[in-house]
Amino acid sequence: MSLAKHTLDLSLTDKVWFKYVSLKNKNELTDKSEVSLNSIAALGMLSGRAEFLFALLVFALAITASVVDGAYPRYIAFPACLFAFLIIFFTKRVMLYKKFGFGSQWVMDVSKEQLTISPQAIKGRASGTQKIARENISEVVFHYLLLKDKKSGKLKTTANLCFAEILLKDGTKVELNGTRIGFFDLLYLMVFFDYPLVYRNTSAGGSSDIAIILLRLLSLSAIAASLAKLALN
Known part of the structure; x- marks a missing residue:
């Protein structure tokens, strides 16, 4: 397991990574699309x-x-x-x-030019909805684990996204709440819009949510x- 940041050349058709993407009309995305992400109601957590x-x-x-x-x-x-x-x-x-x-709520808008993030989608206290221009983003870091399962004699590998944070060029970090945002949907969109993505093969950052x-x-x-x-x- 490598804890160092690294890049991955992911394809949007890769079933290991994007099997559980639930975006509607994902095949109709264009560079001018702006996609709204809603919360995952079942994963809402108290303190x-x-x-x-x-x-x-x-x-x-x-x-x-x-x-x-x-x-x-x-x-x-x-x-x-x-x-x-x-x-x-x-x-x-x-x-x-x-x-x-009650139910699923709006948590984030993703487009090629900017991200608009609800306070609910940010770990810790947030003063309000944040708009982050793409040009101000240094990198977006996803922490992941690759889980292997042998079924019917075949070894299947599935990616599990544990944590995500946005690093801005001014040094600010925005940690995203994985119990509110569907990380696979977000990653799919960021790969599509060609955001500066890096990865770490670790569960660090998301271990408390998993627990x-x-x-x-x-x-x-x-x-x-x-x-x-x-x-x-």
Whole structure:
């Protein structure tokens, strides 16, 4: 794994990199196109502490469901645990809606001349929507990992984009929020518009987001297994 910055000669038809691009009318792009990117609603995240707290509550509920299994009748234990989980789930949903709004929201415009970025798409605090002229960009850095999976006797490689930042010629850095922007869509557009791109083969910068997603999956798997056991026993 090379942590040093390097360039890659990517083709827009490369399935390793652009298999999951979801841009509409991508085959109709021209040099004069301006493309709006919307947020990925399912990946909206609260602060690290809040995410950890909610995951901890779900884990605690999963343990509780296992403890009460057999100690109380199913018609009492299962509805009680399910109701408790729904309270946790919808409380978190409300907090996410307050932070990001309902559903998918506009986060970025990309054209050959400039980038227009919503504060939601920027890591850390942003004073407002930022417009960055292409001529002011020194480079755009994408951190990636190449994941290999052997299925049906064939080795398949898939790229995973972990982090992206825009480096300006005045030394300013703009770190992009990968839980709001679809990095594959953004990379596709930047390759098409020939932005100055460099890459680093590392998960650095996006590891915290990956950890939160894994924590979510583990906690949801735990409560799903516990509720299923309660319902079926």
